[in-house]
Amino acid sequence: MAHNSETIPRRLGNYWLQERLGSGYSGSIFKAYNVYDGTYVALKVQDVDHECPTNRYEQAIYPLLQGGEGMPRLWANGIHGKWHYLVISLLGKSLESIYRQHLQCGHQVMDLRSVCSIAIQVITRLQIMHNREVLHRDIQLGNCAIGLTPKHETIYMIDFGFSKCYIDPHTRRHIPDSKKKRDFLGNYWFTSVNVHCKGKVPSRRDDLEAAALMFIHLLTPGGLSWTRNGVPKTDGAHDRIKREKLYSRPEELCKGMPSEFEEFLRYCRRLKFGDCPDYDYWKDEFEALALEKGFTDIERFIWPPPPAPKVQSQVVRPAPPRPTIDSAEMENVLHELAKLQLDPPRPILRDQTNVPGIARTDKVNAKKPFEIISASDGSDDSRRKPNARALLPPRTPVRTKKASQLQRLRYSVLGAKDNAALAVAVREFAQFLQLGSKTLTKEGFAFLDALYKQLADPTIFVQPLRTSRPSANQEDNGAPQPAYMKLSVVARLRREVGTASSNRVLANLVADFGAVTNRSSGRTITKDGIAFLEGLAARLQALT
Numbered sequence: 001m002a003h004n005s006e007t008i009p010r011r012l013g014n015y016w017l018q019e020r021l022g023s024g025y026s027g028s029i030f031k032a033y034n035v036y037d038g039t040y041v042a043l044k045v046q047d048v049d050h051e052c053p054t055n056r057y058e059q060a061i062y063p064l065l066q067g068g069e070g071m072p073r074l075w076a077n078g079i080h081g082k083w084h085y086l087v088i089s090l091l092g093k094s095l096e097s098i099y100r101q102h103l104q105c106g107h108q109v110m111d112l113r114s115v116c117s118i119a120i121q122v123i124t125r126l127q128i129m130h131n132r133e134v135l136h137r138d139i140q141l142g143n144c145a146i147g148l149t150p151k152h153e154t155i156y157m158i159d160f161g162f163s164k165c166y167i168d169p170h171t172r173r174h175i176p177d178s179k180k181k182r183d184f185l186g187n188y189w190f191t192s193v194n195v196h197c198k199g200k201v202p203s204r205r206d207d208l209e210a211a212a213l214m215f216i217h218l219l220t221p222g223g224l225s226w227t228r229n230g231v232p233k234t235d236g237a238h239d240r241i242k243r244e245k246l247y248s249r250p251e252e253l254c255k256g257m258p259s260e261f262e263e264f265l266r267y268c269r270r271l272k273f274g275d276c277p278d279y280d281y282w283k284d285e286f287e288a289l290a291l292e293k294g295f296t297d298i299e300r301f302i303w304p305p306p307p308a309p310k311v312q313s314q315v316v317r318p319a320p321p322r323p324t325i326d327s328a329e330m331e332n333v334l335h336e337l338a339k340l341q342l343d344p345p346r347p348i349l350r351d352q353t354n355v356p357g358i359a360r361t362d363k364v365n366a367k368k369p370f371e372i373i374s375a376s377d378g379s380d381d382s383r384r385k386p387n388a389r390a391l392l393p394p395r396t397p398v399r400t401k402k403a404s405q406l407q408r409l410r411y412s413v414l415g416a417k418d419n420a421a422l423a424v425a426v427r428e429f430a431q432f433l434q435l436g437s438k439t440l441t442k443e444g445f446a447f448l449d450a451l452y453k454q455l456a457d458p459t460i461f462v463q464p465l466r467t468s469r470p471s472a473n474q475e476d477n478g479a480p481q482p483a484y485m486k487l488s489v490v491a492r493l494r495r496e497v498g499t500a501s502s503n504r505v506l507a508n509l510v511a512d513f514g515a516v517t518n519r520s521s522g523r524t525i526t527k528d529g530i531a532f533l534e535g536l537a538a539r540l541q542a543l544t
């Protein structure tokens with residue numbers, strides 16, 4: 001219910017009201033200035049009898065967030081006649097208004113630099129809020145605003161009317177989950193599937209999922225499909241939105257976008273109710289993505305965005321004249337090359353046919369180098385981090401990224417001199433997938449390609465098999481396979497890997513594994529897939 005500003009007095013407490021900055025369901029926001037010191041603030045005004053007294057809730061939340069970067073300050077609050085007002089730091093435009101103006105200028109989407117910058121800042125804000133035990137519960141573009149100069153490159157979170165503490169102040173335990181369906185709380189566009197479509201209790205994962213949907217929205221021409229018909233006016237229209245959101249698949253929502261967005265959404269959707277998200281990991285991912293694209297200073301939200309970095313034009317040097325060679329001579333050269341013995345000869349990477357099969361139990365009992373924290377439904381351990389950094393190999397001071405870690409693993413495969421070294425790389429690859437995103441990226445497929453090459457015949461160049469993932473704008477050769485097919489193939493591979501009699505047999509299993517993953521719709525590695533990789537590592541060790 002927006003108020004007619006004429007019914008609100010021109011002065012509330014020590015503040016003179018000026019223009020209206022915005023209005024929402026529960027009240028209006030005005031620019032105002034302090035009659036004593038002339039400072040400008042934002043005044044959030046609400047009828048004291050409003051059916052949803054969000055100002056009162058917000059008033060309780062602000063003190064918990066004070067001093068956090070990107071958290072506005074609550075300077076004062078009070079009741080004047082029938083008006084309850086909050087005096088908040090005055091900020092600049094909301095992301096919603098920046099985005100709309102951008103579209104009005106003829107753009108279809110927001111630029112990648114800005115979205116990466118928004119992602120890093122919003123994830124950081126959520127980290128601050130969650131560290132202070134507060135959930136936002138209404139993440140949307142209208143609830144993120146930039147500061148005024150000199151803070152115009154900082155994104156602030158606003159509107160804590162739906163916020164709530166997720167740690168019980170008495171028991172110090174995470175609020176409990178519940179099977180009972182709850183009324184929808186949040187916004188139509190970005191509220192998570194669990195909260196919006198399934199009526200679940202919101203927790204940290206849902207703030208992150210809403211943020212993920214917001215980033216994807218900014219990069220989708222026309223925005224997310226369920227936002228295109230505006231606010232639903234009937235229950236039927238609302239049900240349609242819920243259905244569309246419920247059945248939205250990350251790979252379809254993120255088609256053509258850098259894989260980080262799809263992976264982030266999948267990650268959020270996989271989190272359990274009480275899990276603590278790995279904020280730092282995702283901030284690093286978006287920062288690395290930005291760096292990869294040549295964007296600098298990505299922590300700053302610069303609007304309008306600076307010109308995209310130019311691809312460095314290369315100085316074209318005239319090629320030196322090449323000696324001509326006729327085809328017969330070329331054939332000769334190739335023959336000689338083929339006969340060459342590489343020195344020193346690789347001692348092990350050839351067929352190992354005389355090793356007896358190891359019992360399945362050995363493989364299953366293969367000692368894991370570290371314990372994986374299992375994600376449970378638990379609602380008591382609020383600090384559980386399924387992706388906790390502590391479980392990953394220690395990071396070097398230089399920022400590492402998933403792609404570069406996978407590349408490093410690929411190089412260790414290509415440089416492996418024996419099966420034991422391959423086993424180490426495969427085991428690390430399996431752990432990497434287990435702890436982080438389970439989507440196989442192009443670097444993951446490149447790892448499998450390298451592995452295949454080493455197992456099939458390390459002395460020759462083998463064309464990448466069917467394990468290469470086509471790029472986003474390439475046509476997919478094969479139509480995606482139904483999930484059950486992938487499950488049954490991977491289950492078979494998992495069984496067969498334990499008794500494979502040679503490297504060549506293992507090579508074929510790896511090729512099948514790459515191919516079936518490539519043709520599955522999400523390109524994710526299932527539990528059976530991880531077991532296959534662990535079995536492969538164990539088998540390589542046995543074939544050493």
Ligand SMILES: Nc1ncnc2c1ncn2[C@@H]1O[C@H](COP(=O)(O)OP(=O)(O)OP(=O)(O)O)[C@@H](O)[C@H]1O
Binds near residue numbers: 072090
């Ligand atoms: N501190 C502020 N400084 C400047 N503008 C603000 C500030 N707070 C809010 N606004 C503007 O007012 C709009 C509505 O603010 P807010 O979301 O807090 O109000 P609301 O009544 O809770 O809205 P809704 O019901 O839509 O959630 C924001 O999108 C923003 O444009």
